[in-house]
Amino acid sequence: MKKLENTLMELVCFAGNAKSMALQAVMKAENNDQEKAKDLLQQAKDELHKAHTIQTDLMTKEIQGEEIEKSILLIHAQDHFMAANTVIELAERFLKLYEKVNEG
Template identity: 30%
Template sequence: MEGVELQCFKIISSVGTARSSYIEAIQEAKKGDFVKAEELMKEGIESFNQGHCTHGELIQEEANGNGVTASLLLIHAEDQLMSAEAFHIIANELIDSYKRITALEKK
């Protein structure tokens, strides 16, 4: 496997790891472990950025006139990228909510 297929699998793997980290971060925040939640969010961001960079390479190839053939695999990789980005936003919101709930419970 090489070329675009390999890049697609790199994207899928990286952003899948990111999404899992975001979900774990939410679970840790729910338990009240906000330090662990933040660590997991940082790990997720690092993984996401790897996938995003690989996706950027594909876009750069296209911009340079080296057409990238759209395939089901590429569409899946982009779908997973967008899904992970959405999970990041949702995780941040939920973690903030758990922090507020915890602060109110302590009053």
């Protein structure tokens, strides 16, 4: 596998982990386990940060003139990144909502 393909698979992996952890956080909040929910959400953000670092590196290389091969894998990786980012944003709101509901 080429270096770019390996890099893109790492991005997919980190973003997939982030999305999964964010969804797990929501499930913990549903069950009134706010501490574990917050911990999982932070882990999700940490994984997304790793994916973002890869994405930023690829964009920087392209801006500096390096040819980045456009492929289905690149599109798939970007899709995973954006989906993870959206799920994390929604999970943050769900955790706040469940915290209020479980207080009352």
